[in-house]
Amino acid sequence: MRPGLRAHGVHMMLVETANELSITLRGSPEIDAIAAGAMERLLEKFLQPDSGLIVEFLDRECRTLPASEGTLVVPGHAIEAMWFVAHFALRIGRHDLLPMICEMTLRHVEYGWDSEYGGLLLNRT
Numbered sequence: 001m002r003p004g005l006r007a008h009g010v011h012m013m014l015v016e017t018a019n020e021l022s023i024t025l026r027g028s029p030e031i032d033a034i035a036a037g038a039m040e041r042l043l044e045k046f047l048q049p050d051s052g053l054i055v056e057f058l059d060r061e062c063r064t065l066p067a068s069e070g071t072l073v074v075p076g077h078a079i080e081a082m083w084f085v086a087h088f089a090l091r092i093g094r095h096d097l098l099p100m101i102c103e104m105t106l107r108h109v110e111y112g113w114d115s116e117y118g119g120l121l122l123n124r125t
Contacts, residue, residue: 005057008046014038016084052107054078068125075112
């Protein structure tokens, strides 16, 4: 990753790390707010509405980058992100997000599936 980019993986890990820390502390509104902000950036910035896919990188202002840097999708990474978002959403009672999380997970499985050999491709642009 070149300097000056925002990586989706940082926000994905922040959702899960903050969620687990809040669980350990038996609930922390401040830490839950951090997880919620990271989840919001994943779903509102990294998720591309035209394709329904999560891109790996945005610019510093969370704007889409030109291809191929701005169209790189790592299906397994996006599926992992949805797992973390689901984990947090369930804990905070955001069951309304579950249909979208399921849809996005399936979208990435379909997008990344290797029809010749089976399994998920590492990435696509």
